[in-house]
Amino acid sequence: MAGNQINRLSGKGLVDHGKTVSFQFDGEAFSGHPGDTLASALLANGVRLVGRSFKYHRPRGILTAGSEEPNALVELRTGARREPNTRATTIELYDGLDATSQNRWPSLKLDVLSVNQLATPIFGAGFYYKTFMWPAAFWEKLYEPMIRRAAGLGYPSKLSDPDHYEKSNAFCDVLVIGSGAAGLSAALAAAKAGARVILCEEDFELGGRLLAESDEIDGKPAQEWARAAAAELESLPDCRIMRRTTVFGAYDGGVYGAVERVSDHLPVPPEHAPRQRLWRIVAKQSVVCAGGIERPILFGNNDRPGVMLAGAVRTYVNRFGVAPGRTAVVFADNHDALRTATDLAAAGVAVRAIVDPRPQASAAAEQVAGEAGALYIRGGIENVRGALGIKSVRVKDAQGGTKEFDCDLLATSGGWNPALNLTTHLGGKPAWDSALSCLVPGEDLPPGMQVAGAAAGQFSLQACLASGEAAGAEAAKHCGFSPSALRRPAPAQDRAPATPVWYVENSRGKAFVDFQNDVAVSDVKLAAREGFRVPDHVKRYTTLGMATDQGKTSNLNGAAILAEATGRYLGAVGSTTFRPPYTPVALGALAGHHRGKDFRPTRLAPSHRWAEEQGAVFVEVGAWMRALMYPKPGEAAQETVNREVSNTRTNVGVCDVSTLGKIDVQGPDAGELLNRVYINAFAKLPVGKARYGLMLREDGFAMDDGTTARLAEDHFYMTTTTANALKVSQHLEFCQQVLWPELDVQTVSATEQWAQYAVAGPKARKVIEALLDAGQDISNDAFPYMACGKFTVCGGTPARIFRLSFSGELAYEIGVPARYGDALIRAIIKAGAEHGIAPYGTEALGVMRIEKGHAAGPELNGQTTAHDLGLGKMASTKKDFIGRFMGEREALNEAGRAAMVGLKPLNPKTRIASGSHLVKRDAQATGANDEGYVTSMAYSPELETFIALAMLSNGPARMGEVVKVCDPLRGNETLAEVCSAHFVDPEGGRLRV
Amino acid sequence: MRYSLASLITNALSGNRNWKPVWREPEPKPSYDVIIVGGGGHGLSTAHYLAKEHGITNVAVIEKSYIGSGNVGRNTTIVRSNYLLPGNEPFYEWSMKLWEGLEQDINYNAMVSQRGVLNVFHSDGQRDAFVRRGNAMRFYGADAELLDKEQVRALVPFVDFDNARFPVRGGLFQPRGGTVRHDAVAWGYGRSADSRGVDIIQNCAVTGFRIENGRIVGVETEKGFIGAKKVALAVAGSSSRVAQMAGLRLPIEAHVLQAFVTEGIKPLLDTVITFGAGHFYCSQSDKGGLVFGGDIDGYNTYAQRGNLPVVEDVAEGGMALIPAIGRLRILRSWGGLLDMSMDGSPIIDKTPVDGLYFNGGWCYGGFKATPASGWCYAHLIATGEPHPYAAAYRFDRFGSGRVIDEKGMGAQPNLH
Amino acid sequence: MRINCPYCGARGLEEFTYRGDATVKRPESIEESARDAWVDYVYLRDNPAGLHKELWHHGAGCHSWLEVTRNTVTHEITAVELAAKGR
Amino acid sequence: MPILSIRKEGGSVSNLESTSALHGFATPGRYGKRDGEAGVTASERKNLGLATVVARKGQEAALKTAIQGAYGADLPDGSRSAVGKGVRFIGIGPGQWFAVSESLANEALADELATKLQGIASVADHSSGRAVMRIEGPAARDVLAKGLMIDLDPRVFVDGAAATSTLSHMGVLLWRDGNAYDVALFRSVGGSFWGWLRDSGAAFGLEFVTTS
């Protein structure tokens, strides 16, 4: 098969000619060499047609040799690993590579939607804003689906990405971005000065343009110099070289985002290796040596396969050993591109002509043309023939004469633009350099950033080497190192003035500016005519620069056309904004490990494993998994809950409440702090007692509730709801540190330290007594309702016991150090066996608290006040506390507010769905009649009816009234009676036995 | 020039050489009846409705940059009316109605796409909260459906139902919700206002206000003083900065929200989806890019760009919801300045300065409000009375406690 | 963005939570006459473009509340202090 | 599980079996790359005494004197540790330290500290609330770098250095002990931590061994 590489230049370039690699493109088998990209291998095999454009489905080839490629996008890999829109110019060839062209049907050569080209006059810039409006209903049904199908490029896989990703963090003194002449010099200078250096290179080889040119450095071929520099860097202990790593963004504080393509050059990631790795690099200094990006000169049908940037042609010839064509024409307005003619000729490619659009003839160009055996013509390209690949070009000379050249390659260059994207990510603006005719990095670089080489507008090799070295040394100096004297003097005059030509006037056919998005010169002009006169408006109206290449090869040409069309100086027109990422970044890499079950950490309660053994059903509560219920085989969910509730109310149940937030509050002023954060008083709470408290936000709305126990004069133990644990800790720290730093109080989270179980039910005491070590008394007299204390259980295990009840039954909460949590639940079950103990989950817990009318999450929704929750009377009038003043605003206390009540359906068997809204019995379900909503609902096995808690306008004054419960979302309406929220044991007798 | 099939063809036949500017580029007049500060969606829609509904055409919209350069041109384009509280829901539902007739009204295709907005939930508690919201929507005549897991699967089969940390258990769906082409909204309203005589003055920042005896008399700008009987602010993320020039201190903080777009792909996602457990919401643009976003960065800023932690957070949410997007690539990320109000709801009101009006506090949700905001603001400016749909959007609600706090987060703008 | 915590050193944003303006002061009085001061404290903000004193909580680190002086236009941080001075 | 007879286990008496935070997740053995020496070795340091010591207002100097007297350690004013007799004190915040001890196991450390520091510091026990994992081996830094955004260069993160930070969305306290890193994590995330460690160490070969 190797024999099919008809355009391979034997022995030339850096590819490994000794080995072949086989691959497929559109189902056809080809071969290439290690060191090839898909693009170079395709070109080696004489394949020029690679893709179709976005709008007109025009046949497209390969324009560049790097990550700026707008045309040669393919679907790489198949099945779940399919990667649409992958640039053939950056895909490293591997054995078995399988790529498919995209945006064509039925085939690349014969594409039905290329009929769009016929309608190009109608499909001008922004045409869709002017049409598809009639009739209105047709948009969703007809126009939009049609547009959506036609738009987009490759097909995404709809299967879960099978590869894994990870993230890593790195720190350095100096981050060098790019490994061309400038980058290697910068890294060497900084590393030799002693700085910790990271060098990132998006390519798989170090060297940048050095790999692509036939330059010499210090008397050696540049490629050799690059290899030696890389080897020297590798040998330095504090220099880390990261190949295949693109720095995609600069962020505040010296943070750089980079993505390393760990396994993309392999068929599949090796075992244990990720596909890609996101790096967050924290650098004290950075040196951007990202090089330059060549821009084309535009002319009619400049998008034909075979039109290629002049620098890319050299890359294919010199680095990959591939002749991108057999017969070439060079069309350029600059000196640099003449090397293309030279290198092509040296590689045996016939160069027919060098076409120079500049007003003045160039003696140098004329000479190069002579040496390459080409004609030197001052003029422009008028047209390009050959839809699926260039067959010939027509050149119009300065005198108006035309000449047709048969050729299969047209190398074009309009000059170079610094790759300055990263220098603007923190809001910096590039500056216009009128001598170089390009944008260069501005003054307002991100803090700690320097720019060198072509990225700084230093285009000669000498200047790249010198500026790289100087920047590397300077960066090291900023980090406190003393670099040795610079080796390379900066060249005296390095600013070859450019006479840029942006496009050829009056050429035939569409001249494309933005290839991928099919934006032509005429579109930019049309936009200007319609009043879109700033680059950003033109971009948005025409989509210029919005494709996957982000206009790397087109933005400046676009601005130049706009400047001309609006009669302005190009330097004054400005530019659009560069944004991260520099090149597109896979979402998988940005997510790293955090997908699937690893999206977020999972917090497991101390009884988790035991609960699993019991067959518990779990539910996510924030980060926690909690047991929702413990179904017995064959039991329906409602039956389970009923059983758990009834058993708790008649015998005894146990529930893991360890997930509640627990905060240890110590110090002489602990009571005072609590006084200020709770609406009710805590300072005088006796030692050995607990109290329920409600906290407000400073705006007067309820924030959280819970019980707090006083374990010693200077020691309280606060509990919060599971959901708000972090928020409350943070709030307390705010109060301590910001509001009242004078208080002598210390808080620390104890949530993880204690495994805590609620043991509830008439027989609860018996169970606890069975666990208590001898000589301790928890009788009702010794340890009444709301008592708390330290005990030992199960032979010396330290325990805290609280006589608290959420269920409304006689109940205890028993806490032990969490490492005993698993053993304790087993011990509780064992001790309770003779009393009929059964575990209950959060569902049963919810039923019982609703039966008792205790507010919880659905009622503490951040929109309710103490008044709404029926707790207004609890508020102390003697002290200031968080939320007091704002909580007294009239609107937070007025009678008409929705306040908490109970609801019983007139028919006990009818559910009152949570989230239903309430209206008067005879009123319609409309906004004007809305009087509140149902917060929580349960079936009460004890009362044998559904019950609910609701927030009802003026609710407490409407006991006995029948209201309509409306759930139009599910088409239900029910009548219910307003009642007290305390459904079961309203006097609380059961708590106190 | 009216857009029609005929005008499109006629122009195509003449090489598209005869299209006229979509708006004029007038020099400012010495004075106007109304000056609107801010050429975003709200400013331009206000101008359109002032002219069309109230016949007030001696109006200038003054924009410091190019029109649409603000949030109207950088948002994730989601429109919906799935609000909870009575202060909000009727307003946003009115906005939905205006969207539905927008293109005929302004003769501009803004690609109003009613592809549906799906909010998934993961627990019974979240479901109940969504039910409360869905019912509130139905009470005010909006559409809402509660979907179970299988119905969600039918809409978005590639969501992770099997291996998720927070499994999807259902969703609240608003079929009439969807997306609208962001830029087209600015341009369409601008074109319509211009054609009715409104002057759109670009690249002209307002730098101060001239207030005499407590009454506004005009604005200082980069192009000099311009007199006005009434001045109406609609500067979104710049609200505090601009209001401060008139001596006002607002219940607003400026924050940044980032948004993202992937490379264009063939159709994947046919609806708008919002992931409750992570910070991620996503739709696919007609061009093929997945457009998505997440949480705000969370600190006061005027920098119009965000930081890496939120980029990662959003990607993590995306991968957790749709693990098939791992190999799709983010093409561009950007930020917009949000006027985050203290209760998360907007303000459309008079100010203590006579003749100076304020519109702001839209947080990350004002794009969908663009038509109704313009409608109600124009009403306020023209009549001096708040429009009934926007009657709750007053400054004094913070003093009285009649806040409109959809999320129940309190006076903490970065949490709304 | 990285905040140089006086206790922990420079740490990434993800370790902190934001609270906003550090210059607002909780009124001492709960008399009706303090109403404006309360509304100011809870709701009104200068929200400047430029230097801003603001509170951040180093929740994933030392749990300190920090008073950070930061430019809201450039994100440059010019000072970081413990909010509880003398702690 | 039967209730066992009373036995003494690290300072407290209990006939309840104690359970490791990694129990049921991590079993000893080799994970990831199989060939060659393990790049990273992880073990759980069980039964450590762990406690926070927070100075009371105005008592920081007194506290320092007391600790110096009792344990011969100078409480550090920053995020690093001081090792005294049997106890390591790690700075975790202004006026706050995290004490770690092998000899004063489990509750014993907090009990002793509370007694000795009565009135000058607030002491809270965390011996059950955290699991302490020891991570060591040639690839230890590379593994930790996948979760921690802390510069672990040995010249920066010197022996005894410490950091309170997050690791893969989990709060951790990390300190360096010789060439080993100790990571104290919250007990409830033991399984998630292990999942992260297993995945992050796989490329280097991870050996999980148990101690104590």
Ligand SMILES: Cc1cc2nc3c(=O)[nH]c(=O)nc-3n(C[C@H](O)[C@H](O)[C@H](O)COP(=O)(O)OP(=O)(O)OC[C@H]3O[C@@H](n4cnc5c(N)ncnc54)[C@H](O)[C@@H]3O)c2cc1C
């Ligand atoms: C990333 C992101 C995603 C969003 N996603 C959605 C979404 O999906 N759905 C939704 O409903 N909303 C969304 N929003 C919110 C929505 O975009 C905004 O609330 C809304 O656009 C704000 O109104 P506007 O269009 O008038 O603002 P803008 O477009 O910001 O207009 C304000 C204008 O005022 C100008 N201005 C400022 N200062 C001056 C001055 N001194 N003189 C003159 N002019 C001045 C600005 O230049 C700007 O053009 C999002 C926002 C962002 C940033």
Ligand SMILES: NC(=O)c1ccc[n+]([C@@H]2O[C@H](COP(=O)([O-])OP(=O)(O)OC[C@H]3O[C@@H](n4cnc5c(N)ncnc54)[C@H](O)[C@@H]3O)[C@@H](O)[C@H]2O)c1
């Ligand atoms: N004479 C001319 O007109 C002209 C113009 C431009 C360039 N040049 C030549 O090009 C060379 C420029 O040298 P240089 O060192 O400045 O640039 P370079 O182009 O040689 O190297 C830049 C390197 O940076 C890498 N890179 C770019 N962005 C990156 C990112 N975000 N992350 C990681 N890697 C990234 C590229 O892959 C490339 O290897 C010189 O040899 C110069 O002579 C000449």
Ligand SMILES: Cc1cc2nc3c(=O)[nH]c(=O)nc-3n(C[C@H](O)[C@H](O)[C@H](O)COP(=O)(O)O)c2cc1C
């Ligand atoms: C809905 C929507 C879709 C977008 N799609 C693209 C896109 O396909 N390509 C692109 O480059 N930018 C896209 N953008 C981003 C814009 O290029 C630009 O970043 C954004 O409007 C903010 O402007 P700025 O980056 O110039 O500040 C899109 C923006 C929005 C709001």
Ligand SMILES: [Zn+2]
């Ligand atoms: Zn800190």
